[in-house]
Amino acid sequence: MKRRGFTTSLLHADRLGKPEHGSLHKPIHTSIAYGYEKAEDLAAVFQGRQKGYAYARQSNPTVAAVEEKVTAMEQGVGTICFGTGMAALGALFLAFLRKGDHIVSSRFLFGNTASQLNTLEQIGVSISFVDATDAKNVETALRPETRMVLVETIANPATQVADLSRIGELCKQRGVVYVVDNTLTSAYLFVPRKVHATFSMNSLSKYFGGHGDALGGSITDTGLFDWSKYPNIYDLYKGPDPKQWALLQLRKKGLRDFGGTLAPEAAHTLSVGAETLALRMDRCCHNAQKLAELLAAHPKVAKVHYPGLASHPQHALASELFAKPGALLSFELKNATDTFPVLNKLELGILSSNLGDARTLLIPVAQTIFWELGSDKRREMGIAESLVRVSVGIEDTDDLLADFMQALV
Ligand SMILES: *Cc1c(COP(=O)(O)O)cnc(C)c1O
Numbered sequence: 001m002k003r004r005g006f007t008t009s010l011l012h013a014d015r016l017g018k019p020e021h022g023s024l025h026k027p028i029h030t031s032i033a034y035g036y037e038k039a040e041d042l043a044a045v046f047q048g049r050q051k052g053y054a055y056a057r058q059s060n061p062t063v064a065a066v067e068e069k070v071t072a073m074e075q076g077v078g079t080i081c082f083g084t085g086m087a088a089l090g091a092l093f094l095a096f097l098r099k100g101d102h103i104v105s106s107r108f109l110f111g112n113t114a115s116q117l118n119t120l121e122q123i124g125v126s127i128s129f130v131d132a133t134d135a136k137n138v139e140t141a142l143r144p145e146t147r148m149v150l151v152e153t154i155a156n157p158a159t160q161v162a163d164l165s166r167i168g169e170l171c172k173q174r175g176v177v178y179v180v181d182n183t184l185t186s187a188y189l190f191v192p193r194k195v196h197a198t199f200s201m202n203s204l205s206k207y208f209g210g211h212g213d214a215l216g217g218s219i220t221d222t223g224l225f226d227w228s229k230y231p232n233i234y235d236l237y238k239g240p241d242p243k244q245w246a247l248l249q250l251r252k253k254g255l256r257d258f259g260g261t262l263a264p265e266a267a268h269t270l271s272v273g274a275e276t277l278a279l280r281m282d283r284c285c286h287n288a289q290k291l292a293e294l295l296a297a298h299p300k301v302a303k304v305h306y307p308g309l310a311s312h313p314q315h316a317l318a319s320e321l322f323a324k325p326g327a328l329l330s331f332e333l334k335n336a337t338d339t340f341p342v343l344n345k346l347e348l349g350i351l352s353s354n355l356g357d358a359r360t361l362l363i364p365v366a367q368t369i370f371w372e373l374g375s376d377k378r379r380e381m382g383i384a385e386s387l388v389r390v391s392v393g394i395e396d397t398d399d400l401l402a403d404f405m406q407a408l409v
Contacts, residue, residue, distance in 0.1 A: 096147065183202050199221060294404060347403055348403040
């Protein structure tokens with residue numbers, strides 16, 4: 001069949017799956033359990049010999065439709081969805097790591113991911129946090145027991161860009177599982193498979209759904225890792241095709257056993273939101289570039305972090321890797337005491353902790369989302385005490401710029 005574009009494929013995926021009554025959307029299936037007429041069929045579904053649904057904690061038709069869309073966007077072999085991005089990451093770590101294993105992680109991380117890794121350390125997984133903007137730092141930290149490398153494409157809030165391609169080469173050479181959190185870019189701006197990632201993770205709560213009205217997370221297996229060489233796959237999940245081993249183990253040991261299930265209602269909301277992912281991304285990246293330029297030229301602003309600015313330390317790297325430099329930026333004012341008054345004067349920019357919404361959202365970082373980590377950890381992660389994060393939305397560009405101009409007066 002003809003290969004269709006990103007948005008065309010998303011818009012027509014449900015209809016082409018032929019749901020009942022010619023419905024254009026995959027229906028919301030609310031049943032938790034499924035009935036079978038023959039015991040043989042029920043047994044075959046449980047044993048994975050026959051396609052079907054058993055209990056909705058581990059699979060549901062509405063959720064499966066979203067999984068298929070994410071797989072297509074990420075160009076992977078399969079995807080498993082979770083109730084949140086954090087549930088996805090937690091399930092991934094618990095399904096594939098054992099006591100004594102080691103992870104090399106970027107130290108520029110989403111705060112709750114950093115906190116989750118601290119919990120893993122308490123149960124016997126050791127972790128090296130490195131500056132992943134240079135693959136050499138990852139290489140130095142590798143040990144014989146390193147099982148995983150974890151990076152984010154663009155880190156939040158200071159927008160460091162990981163050395164994605166070289167880290168991919170390194171992981172490929174060393175046979176290490178490479179996990180890329182693609183949330184800040186989305187599969188529209190960047191496909192981690194192209195830098196040899198093993199798994200692409202997305203918080204669907206952000207740009208994918210795009211309206212701040214449903215939580216979700218996903219893990220996609222890109223199909224590039226040779227699972228027959230990974231020590232932590234249970235014999236139970238070694239079916240005839242090694243490409244399916246990791247997905248099955250993640251579904252059973254991650255999703256089924258820990259229960260971080262995506263609800264079908266949320267799956268539907270996310271799916272509708274995703275139809276405009278490319279349109280929203282184009283608009284919010286355009287707005288982010290304009291706003292970053294405006295802030296960088298403003299006399300009251302000390303610093304702007306945005307990969308689309310030539311002054312950004314990984315500007316060249318970001319231009320090479322991503323279709324666009326994203327829609328998240330952060331800035332510091334020259335006079336830190338002006339920060340809260342300026343934020344309070346914004347009329348369109350909303351003071352809120354989310355990102356990836358269609359609306360522009362701002363948050364002073366050190367006093368809120370990174371408060372719990374303390375000042376030492378914040379310094380290590382490159383987060384200044386006066387830093388403000390802006391998740392740039394899809395408002396009309398002139399309105400957005402005018403709002404910041406009046407607030408900065
Ligand atoms: C939001 C976010 C997560 C966690 O996703 P939730 O859906 O909020 O649990 C993980 N990584 C990044 C980069 C995020 O922005």
